[in-house]
Amino acid sequence: MFDYEILKLIWWLLVGVLLVGFAVMDGHDMGMGSLLPFVARTDSERRVMINSVAPHWDGNQVWFITAGGAIFAAWPMVYATAFSGLYFALMAVLWALFFRPVGFDYRSKVHDPRWRTAWDWGLFVGSAVPALLFGVALGNVLQGVPFHYDDDMRSIYTGTFWALLNPFALLAGVVSLAMIVFHGANYLIVRTEGDVQRRAARASLIFGVLMMTGFAVCGLLVAGMQGYVQVSGPEAGAVQSPVGKVVELQAGAWLGNFAKLPLLWLFPALGFLGGVAGVLFAARMKGVHAFVASSVAMLGIIFTVGIAMFPFVLPSSSDPGHSLTAWDCVSSERTLDIMFWVALIMTPIVLSYTAWAYRVMRGKITIAHIEANDHSVY
Amino acid sequence: MIDPGAVDLARLQFAITALYHFLFVPLTLGMTFMLAIMETVYVMTGKKVYLDMTKFWGKLFGINFALGVTTGLTMEFQFGTNWAYYSHYVGDIFGAPLAIEGLLAFFLESTMVGLFFFGWDRLSKGGHLVVTYLVAIGSNLSAVLILIANGWMQNPVGAEFNPITMRMEMASFWDLVFNPAAQAKFVHTVSSGYVTAAVFVLGISSWYLLKKRDLDFARRSFRIAAAFGLASALSVIVLGDESGYAVTEHQQTKLAAMEGMWHTEAAPAGFTVFGIPDEAARTNHGEVKIPFALGLLATRSASTELPGIDRLEVTLKQRIENGALAVAALESLRKDKADAEAQAQFAAHKVDLGYGLLLKKYIDDVTQATPEMVAKAVDDAIPPVAPLFWSFRVMVLLGFLFLALFVIAFWASARNSFEQKPWLLRWALWFIPMPWVATQVGWIVAEVGRQPWTVHGVLPTHLSASTLTSGEVMLSLAGFFTFYTLLLIAELYLMFKYARLGPSSLGTGQYHHEAGGAIPSGAVAAPVSGKEA
Numbered sequence: 001m002f003d004y005e006i007l008k009l010i011w012w013l014l015v016g017v018l019l020v021g022f023a024v025m026d027g028h029d030m031g032m033g034s035l036l037p038f039v040a041r042t043d044s045e046r047r048v049m050i051n052s053v054a055p056h057w058d059g060n061q062v063w064f065i066t067a068g069g070a071i072f073a074a075w076p077m078v079y080a081t082a083f084s085g086l087y088f089a090l091m092a093v094l095w096a097l098f099f100r101p102v103g104f105d106y107r108s109k110v111h112d113p114r115w116r117t118a119w120d121w122g123l124f125v126g127s128a129v130p131a132l133l134f135g136v137a138l139g140n141v142l143q144g145v146p147f148h149y150d151d152d153m154r155s156i157y158t159g160t161f162w163a164l165l166n167p168f169a170l171l172a173g174v175v176s177l178a179m180i181v182f183h184g185a186n187y188l189i190v191r192t193e194g195d196v197q198r199r200a201a202r203a204s205l206i207f208g209v210l211m212m213t214g215f216a217v218c219g220l221l222v223a224g225m226q227g228y229v230q231v232s233g234p235e236a237g238a239v240q241s242p243v244g245k246v247v248e249l250q251a252g253a254w255l256g257n258f259a260k261l262p263l264l265w266l267f268p269a270l271g272f273l274g275g276v277a278g279v280l281f282a283a284r285m286k287g288v289h290a291f292v293a294s295s296v297a298m299l300g301i302i303f304t305v306g307i308a309m310f311p312f313v314l315p316s317s318s319d320p321g322h323s324l325t326a327w328d329c330v331s332s333e334r335t336l337d338i339m340f341w342v343a344l345i346m347t348p349i350v351l352s353y354t355a356w357a358y359r360v361m362r363g364k365i366t367i368a369h370i371e372a373n374d375h376s377v378y
Numbered sequence: 379m380i381d382p383g384a385v386d387l388a389r390l391q392f393a394i395t396a397l398y399h400f401l402f403v404p405l406t407l408g409m410t411f412m413l414a415i416m417e418t419v420y421v422m423t424g425k426k427v428y429l430d431m432t433k434f435w436g437k438l439f440g441i442n443f444a445l446g447v448t449t450g451l452t453m454e455f456q457f458g459t460n461w462a463y464y465s466h467y468v469g470d471i472f473g474a475p476l477a478i479e480g481l482l483a484f485f486l487e488s489t490m491v492g493l494f495f496f497g498w499d500r501l502s503k504g505g506h507l508v509v510t511y512l513v514a515i516g517s518n519l520s521a522v523l524i525l526i527a528n529g530w531m532q533n534p535v536g537a538e539f540n541p542i543t544m545r546m547e548m549a550s551f552w553d554l555v556f557n558p559a560a561q562a563k564f565v566h567t568v569s570s571g572y573v574t575a576a577v578f579v580l581g582i583s584s585w586y587l588l589k590k591r592d593l594d595f596a597r598r599s600f601r602i603a604a605a606f607g608l609a610s611a612l613s614v615i616v617l618g619d620e621s622g623y624a625v626t627e628h629q630q631t632k633l634a635a636m637e638g639m640w641h642t643e644a645a646p647a648g649f650t651v652f653g654i655p656d657e658a659a660r661t662n663h664g665e666v667k668i669p670f671a672l673g674l675l676a677t678r679s680a681s682t683e684l685p686g687i688d689r690l691e692v693t694l695k696q697r698i699e700n701g702a703l704a705v706a707a708l709e710s711l712r713k714d715k716a717d718a719e720a721q722a723q724f725a726a727h728k729v730d731l732g733y734g735l736l737l738k739k740y741i742d743d744v745t746q747a748t749p750e751m752v753a754k755a756v757d758d759a760i761p762p763v764a765p766l767f768w769s770f771r772v773m774v775l776l777g778f779l780f781l782a783l784f785v786i787a788f789w790a791s792a793r794n795s796f797e798q799k800p801w802l803l804r805w806a807l808w809f810i811p812m813p814w815v816a817t818q819v820g821w822i823v824a825e826v827g828r829q830p831w832t833v834h835g836v837l838p839t840h841l842s843a844s845t846l847t848s849g850e851v852m853l854s855l856a857g858f859f860t861f862y863t864l865l866l867i868a869e870l871y872l873m874f875k876y877a878r879l880g881p882s883s884l885g886t887g888q889y890h891h892e893a894g895g896a897i898p899s900g901a902v903a904a905p906v907s908g909k910e911a
Contacts, residue, residue, distance in 0.1 A: 055492030058447060062488045066480030068454050073477035076469025076545075083458025083465075084844035090459050091854050098448050098861050102868065105444035109872055151712060153544040154380075154463050156845045241543050331470045332540070332547040339474060346481040350489075357489050360500045375885035376433075376498070 005237030005327075007336040011074045012313070012326040014343055016306050018070055022063035023180070023298040025354075028291070029053040029060050031184015033100070033127025034177070036120055039188065039199040044367045046120060047108060047378065051370060052191035054378045055361045057104055059354060064097075073339050077155075077242060077329040078314050085147050085157030086140070089133055089164055096129035108378045127184075128177060135176025138305055139169030142222060142254070144317030149243055158318055168221055175214035179301060182207040183294040186278055190287030193364050197285070204282035204290060212275040215301055219268065222308060227253025228315045228323055236311070242328040247320035254308040264307050270300030383848035385840050388460040391855045395452045396825075397818055398862055402446035404817050407521060407568050408575025409439040410514035412606055413494075417510050419602075421503050430888075431599055432510070433498075434881045435579060440495060441872045445865060447488075452858070460851065464832050464842035470547045471537050471554060472527055479523035487516025521568050529560025531833050532824070533628035539728060541711050546836060559628050562617070563824070569614040570820060573780050574813035576607030580787060581810035582877050584803035587796070591890040595881050600796060604787035611781040618777065629834055631694075631759060632827035634687045636766040637672060638662045642686035646673020652771075655763045660687070687760055694733070694759045698752055701734025702744040703727045732836040733759075739840050761829045769819040769826070776816040783809060 002010065032053055040046040053060075072079040083090050099122030107119035143166075146159040185207060188200035226249040233245025258264050274297025281290035309315070314324040330336060370377055413432050420428030454476070457465045465473075490512040497506060530537075536553025537546045548554065580603035586596035633639075638655045639647065640662070649671035653662030673684055685693075704727035710720035727734075736758060737744040740751040747755075783805060790796035796803065828834055832842040876883055882891035 055496040056489075058492055059485060059489035061447070062480060062484045065451065065454050065484055066477065068458075069473065069477035069480040072457065072465065072469055073473030076465055076473055079458045079469060079473070080462040080465035080844075083455060084460070084462035084846065087459055087844075087846065087850060087854070090455060091857060094451060094455060095857055095861055097451055098865065101444040101447040102865060105440055106868055106872060109441075109876070151709075152463075153466060154845060155466070239540070239542055331473070332543075334551070335470050335474055335548050338548075338551050339477060342478055342481060346478075346485075350481065350485045353486070354489055357493055360493060360497055375883065377496070 002337070002340075003237055004239070004333045004336075005235075007333060007340060008236065008326055008330050010340055011330060011336055012306070012310070014340070015067075015071060015074065016303055018063065018067040020299045020302050022067050023302060024183070024295045025060040025063045026057075027131075027180045027183045027298065028187035029057045029184070030127040030131050031180045031182070032188060033103075033123040033184075034131065034181050035184055035188070035200070035203055036127075037124050039185075039196060039203060041195070043113070043116060044370055045196050046116075047370045048192055048196055048365050048367060049188065050104065050107065050123070050378045052188060052365045054104065055357065057100065059357065061097075061100065070339070070343070074331055074336060075313070075324075075329045076331055077324055081147055081155040081157075081324065082137075082141075082145075082314055084155060085145060085159070086137060086164065087157075088161040089137055093130045093133050096126050096133075099123060099126035104378055127180075131180040132173040132177045135173035136164060136169045138176070139172025139218075140164050140166075141314060142172070142305065142309065143168060143225065144228065144315040144320070144323070146318035147316050148319035148322045153241060153243075168218075168225075171214060171218055171221070175211060175218055175301070178207045178211035178214055179294070179298050182211050182275075182278060183291070183298060186282055186287060186290035186294045188287075189282055189285060190291055191363075191365055193366060201282050201285060204294075205279050208275050208279040208282070208294070211297070211301075212272055215268075215271055215275075219304075222254050223252055225254060226251055227256065228309075228312050228320060229253045229256070230311070230325065234328075236327045238327075239332075240328045242324050243322055245321055245325075245328070247315075247323050249320060257307050257310055267300045267303045267307060271297050271304060272300075274298070274300055380840065380843060380845065381848050382840065384846050384851045385843045387848055387851040387855060388843045388846070389839065391460060391851060391858065392456060393825075394855070395449065395456060395858055395862075397821060398866075399446070399449040399453055400817060400821055401814060402442050402449060403521075404567075404571035404574035404813065405442045405578060406439070406446050406517050407571030408573070408606075408610070409435065409442070409578070410510075410517050411572065412575050412579060412602065413439060414507075414510045414514045415602060415606065416599075417507050421507050427595055427598060430881050430884055430886060431595065431602075433884055434595075435599070436494065437876055437883060438578075438582075438873065441869060441876065443491065445869050448865065449862070459854075460844055460846070461832070461842050462844035464837060467545045467837050467842070468534075468537075468833055470545060471530060471534075474548070474551070475523045475527040475530075475554070479520050479527075483516050483520035483523055485516075487513055487520060490516060518568055521571070522564050525564040525567060526555060526557065526560045528824075529557045529563050530554055531831075532563070532828060533557055533559035534833050534836050537836075539731060541708060541724070544712070546833075565617040566614065567820075569610050569617055570813070570817050572610035573607060573614050574817060576603045576610055576784070577780065577806070577809055577813045579603035580607060580783075580806045581808075584806040585877075586880060588800060588803050588807065592880050592882075593797075595889070597797070600787070601791045604784060604791045604796075607780070607784040608788045611777070611784045615777050615781060618774075629827065630685055631690055631761060632766070632823075633676065634685065634690055635761040635763045636770040636823060636827060638763055638767045639684065639686040640688065642683065642689040643673075645683040646670040646677070646680050647684045648672060649675070653767075655767045657763055687763075690760065691756050694756045695752060697730045697733040698736055698755050698759070700727045701730035701732065702737055702747060703734070704731040705734035705737075706743075706745045732831070732833075732838070735841055736830065736838050739838070758830045761827050766823055766827050769822040773816050773819045773823060776812055779809075780813070780816075 032049055036046060036049055040049050103119045103123040103126055107116055147155055147157045149155055182204055185200045185204035189197055229248050229250050231246045231248050234240040274293045278290045278293035278297060281293055311325040311327055312323055313326055313329055316323045413436055416428050417432040420432060490509050493509045494513050497509060535557050536548065536550035538549045540547045579599055583596040583599040583603060586592050638650055638653060640660045648667040648669045650662060651666045651668060653665040655662050676684060703723055707720045707724035710717050711724060734744055736755040737747045737751060740754060741747050786802060790799055790802060830839050832839050880890060882889040
């Protein structure tokens with residue numbers, strides 16, 4: 001139905017949509033977890049926060065799992081190269097995430113305050129560390145990571161874990177963490193009341209401003225950064241392997257797509273507009289509006305990064321010709337086609353029952369509700 | 379280039395994390411359906427005890443489920459982190475069922491499980507029942523998809539090698555989905571999960587009956603577990619046999635190893651009930667055999683011969699030698715696409731490409747392989763006999779013991795006499811760990827039996843790993859070991875605590891520990907631990 005080139009482009013978009021979906025859905029419960037030790041002061045307040053996402057965190061986490069699975073299916077070279085190359089960064093994300101399912105489910109099953117405090121910090125780590133590291137990873141991808149392929153197309157990564165923690169990448173990590181916390185704070189405004197809600201509104205202001213500042217600074221740094229440009233190579237629609245092209249580094253090349261198609265400035269603009277609107281709505285305790293605004297901001301920020309690099313998705317700093325692009329990191333035409341139809345049919349179904357689940361569980365979580373349902377809530 | 383130590387450690391890491399994940403999966407597969415059955419009875423009869431049963435067994439299910447989710451995360455990312463070349467080489471096919479598993483199964487299961495736990499007051503009776511069924515369907519659907527992925531590793535259908543991208547690519551999605559190996563594995567695996575859940579509920583209910591507490595609750599749970607368990611234990615054996623039949627078609631090396639068939643016997647071959655396999659002498663000591671049984675079961679015929687290891691090795695040698703030609707032709711083609719001679723040689727031998735890759739363990743230029751190297755590769759191509767032989771026999775023995783347990787338990791519950799049979803109750807109690815033993819050794823039969831391949835006949839295990847050092851894989855292994863141990867301690871602590879507490883943990887005020895009304899309000903769980911004795 002579509003030719004290979006269009007399918008490749010569709011999958012670039014779909015991966016972006018999945019990442020935005022992950023940020024919007026899992027992001028708000030990760031934001032809650034990152035704020036847990038700070039916004040709540042008592043055990044009941046912490047339980048209010050945790051129970052605001054109790055019926056949903058597991059479904060939200062599937063956005064993360066599905067993003068991983070979809071990258072495996074559609075971009076197997078990226079899945080293989082990035083995950084084995086950024087090995088300990090991935091391990092750190094994984095180990096941090098371990099504390100989420102058990103943290104949610106086990107925390108309130110024992111009364112001992114030490115047990116509960118330990119799991120509260122577990123939830124904090126399981127929320128804040130992945131949020132930070134996703135940004136760090138993207139910050140490194142923007143600068144290029146050192147890998148190449150041998151004759152059998154085996155990927156060889158030549159960097160170290162510590163090199164990932166460079167200043168630009170850490171700044172990108174701060175932006176990512178800030179946007180997740182901002183979004184989580186806005187969610188808490190919707191689902192809580194009283195002191196927790198007031199403190200969440202303050203967090204929304206702090207982290208919304210931090211997000212926008214960090215995003216602006218990152219943007220200025222990216223403008224001066226060495227970007228990647230493909231000079232020659234196979235046509236976008238051709239069956240190809242990622243080692244048959246010539247790539248050059250040019251300062252400011254990451255802004256090339258915006259210069260070519262100025263309409264694309266809309267995406268960074270959405271990052272700021274969503275940020276400002278989110279902060280303003282949060283200050284007026286308009287939680288749902290603020291939540292939508294921070295979702296828009298995340299969409300803007302994530303697509304800004306994707307568009308800046310397009311068609312590159314994983315540039316190689318040590319052998320730029322081996323960089324992965326949306327044209328050469330992909331699965332076969334048949335797999336992309338089948339997976340496109342699966343995604344097209346399943347995504348609306350998933351979105352509808354997710355929306356239904358949120359509708360069923362809507363309303364404020366109160367301390368009175370926690371105390372009345374001590375045996376059945378988290 | 380590839381560190382052999384790192385490959386072994388990566389295998390160990392995969393085995394440990396997969397087996398650990400598979401401690402939680404079978405119980406989830408079975409418990410979700412048992413919960414759906416209990417809740418169905420509640421909706422149909424309106425008896426509150428069935429509601430309490432759904433909620434209490436649901437609590438234990440939840441404790442287990444949390445770790446299932448946690449350890450599943452590892453599995454989703456491990457192919458990329460530790461098995462990068464595998465991911466590149468077969469991701470075009472293998473990635474698809476994993477992504478579909480997320481979209482079709484995990485979203486459903488995980489969204490609905492939240493409503494199962496927290497939606498009691500928000501949904502109508504019927505609405506909640508539908509949610510519970512959707513959890514069960516979602517979790518079982520995820521088993522379908524992951525076993526389609528695994529079935530493809532066992533029997534790689536519907537795929538073709540592409541020399542330009544240097545990987546296997548999907549030729550037919552429907553062949554992948556309707557792979558007979560996957561179908562047989564799915565039914566066998568999910569029914570083993572149902573047995574696990576049935577033994578779990580039967581054993582814990584028996585303990586309440588032995589302690590003479592919460593009798594009505596325990597009796598009803600016992601009956602449901604006995605009936606559900608009987609059906610499941612029967613199907614696990616019948617469908618396990620089907621799974622064995624599928625093995626004979628696709629993986630003769632696995633069957634020969636798990637049966638210790640060193641030599642080809644005249645059809646129909648006998649089944650070795652007992653024996654001590656001796657790899658060095660290539661024989662089994664002290665064999666006890668049932669004549670004809672294996673041949674009849676495995677081939678569904680009296681005249682089809684089953685090749686023993688001796689016969690398989692002849693074929694393997696031929697395929698490895700042909701495969702070396704395919705590998706050499708491919709290497710020429712990668713340098714010069716237009717090389718007509720190489721094209722012809724590749725086309726003639728590409729079915730054996732994977733077999734040629736087995737030689738890469740010993741030499742980079744496979745055309746230079748010595749006869750000793752070929753002999754070693756042939757030897758590698760037969761999975762280790764003793765572990766498979768024993769794992770298989772432990773699994774089958776346990777399968778029949780589960781059947782015996784459930785036949786008696788079902789009979790006793792029909793006669794209403796199980797409370798007078800303390801030996802039966804004790805058997806059920808002490809048998810609680812056994813389904814885990816059976817499912818773990820079952821995994822070993824299936825996956826060790828796949829060696830030396832990650833994808834049978836296509837990609838050898840030693841080529842599949844990431845380019846990592848032993849030290850790196852050791853460090854991540856140490857991390858998993860530490861976290862998994864801590865999490866298991868927390869899980870078992872809660873599981874025992876809540877199992878001991880029983881339905882009193884629901885806080886309805888009607889059960890054993892609450893009868894004196896001594897439960898302090900606002901105490902979710904801790905209160906009772908002190909008064910249990």
